Amino acid sequence: MQKEKIRLESGEIDLPKPLEQLSKNEIERKMYIAKVMTKTLSYLTQSFIENGFEWLLPVVFSKSTDPLWPDPGASIEKRIETEVYGETVRTTLSMIVHKIVASSLVMPKLFILSPNVRIEKRDRRFTGWHLYEFTQLDFEIRGANSSNVMSFVDSIIKGLIFYLKKNAKEELEYLNVYNSLSVPELPLKVYDRIWLEEKYGRDWEPFFKDDINEPAWVTNIPREFYDYEDFSTGRWDNYDLIVPKYGEILSGARREWEYDKLVRKMERDGVRKENYLLLLKLAREGKIKPSAGAGIGVERLVCWITGSKHVGEVQLFPKIPGTIYDL
Numbered sequence: 001m002q003k004e005k006i007r008l009e010s011g012e013i014d015l016p017k018p019l020e021q022l023s024k025n026e027i028e029r030k031m032y033i034a035k036v037m038t039k040t041l042s043y044l045t046q047s048f049i050e051n052g053f054e055w056l057l058p059v060v061f062s063k064s065t066d067p068l069w070p071d072p073g074a075s076i077e078k079r080i081e082t083e084v085y086g087e088t089v090r091t092t093l094s095m096i097v098h099k100i101v102a103s104s105l106v107m108p109k110l111f112i113l114s115p116n117v118r119i120e121k122r123d124r125r126f127t128g129w130h131l132y133e134f135t136q137l138d139f140e141i142r143g144a145n146s147s148n149v150m151s152f153v154d155s156i157i158k159g160l161i162f163y164l165k166k167n168a169k170e171e172l173e174y175l176n177v178y179n180s181l182s183v184p185e186l187p188l189k190v191y192d193r194i195w196l197e198e199k200y201g202r203d204w205e206p207f208f209k210d211d212i213n214e215p216a217w218v219t220n221i222p223r224e225f226y227d228y229e230d231f232s233t234g235r236w237d238n239y240d241l242i243v244p245k246y247g248e249i250l251s252g253a254r255r256e257w258e259y260d261k262l263v264r265k266m267e268r269d270g271v272r273k274e275n276y277l278l279l280l281k282l283a284r285e286g287k288i289k290p291s292a293g294a295g296i297g298v299e300r301l302v303c304w305i306t307g308s309k310h311v312g313e314v315q316l317f318p319k320i321p322g323t324i325y326d327l
């Protein structure tokens, strides 16, 4: 097979290969990355459980899923809709709608490890940072505000790095990242998107990620209807966590819960209300409760920790935009 090259700031690298084409050394590297993945998931799930979260299982098909629109970072080539039992259902783009409903009606704190299918435009294979199928560690907290979520994330990121340096020393040394991976000082710094746009221009993320040495927050990012927007100031009460040299690994927000605002934003953004009938019905009845949450891209997190060149490298079965392997 002809080798496909991609170009990152760090130089030219190979696209992650399918399992059957890996050399003995490459398989050994996959094994070490898998060990870091296991320890990362073990630490994070344990932290959520110890903090009183319930662990929900993911769903694949629903009438409502994340519109991923409008979002300057989204680039979806195709949305998967299919007919099941005479109804149109969609594969999960994220479990945002489910977690808002679940945290409102049932459990005040929840997390989910869910497969997200996002058929990214095929040129995104060259970013080294996009996948058409990945796992998101999504969580939601009823009654929380942004600073509650951000300080919780601060503590689990710091705790995770500390834990891995202690409990995955051999793996991190094999991967040559033990010394460069440092336990961050808290609180992580917070930047307003408007300030970043003034400094770097509208496409701030590639410059910003190269300028930071520790993970940092960016707030006030215009995007989907479910993130809270203050109509009087135009400010968005949301946040992304950006890691040095790589980019965004987590996004989240305080949520909209009021019917009128949800409807107004869907109409403004051209999001089809008929795809969100249950959410709107519950909001109209006052059953959607204020909450805040976020989701961590699991492969991105482990890509950053392991110093991998392409996020598909941390998947055993890489899901690289535009490239379909057997498994």
Ligand code: ASN
Residues within 6 Å of the ligand: 066, 093, 094, 096, 136, 138, 139, 251, 252, 253, 293, 294, 295, 296
């Ligand atoms: N997980 C994100 C959030 O909590 C939503 C997304 O993945 N688009 O806001």
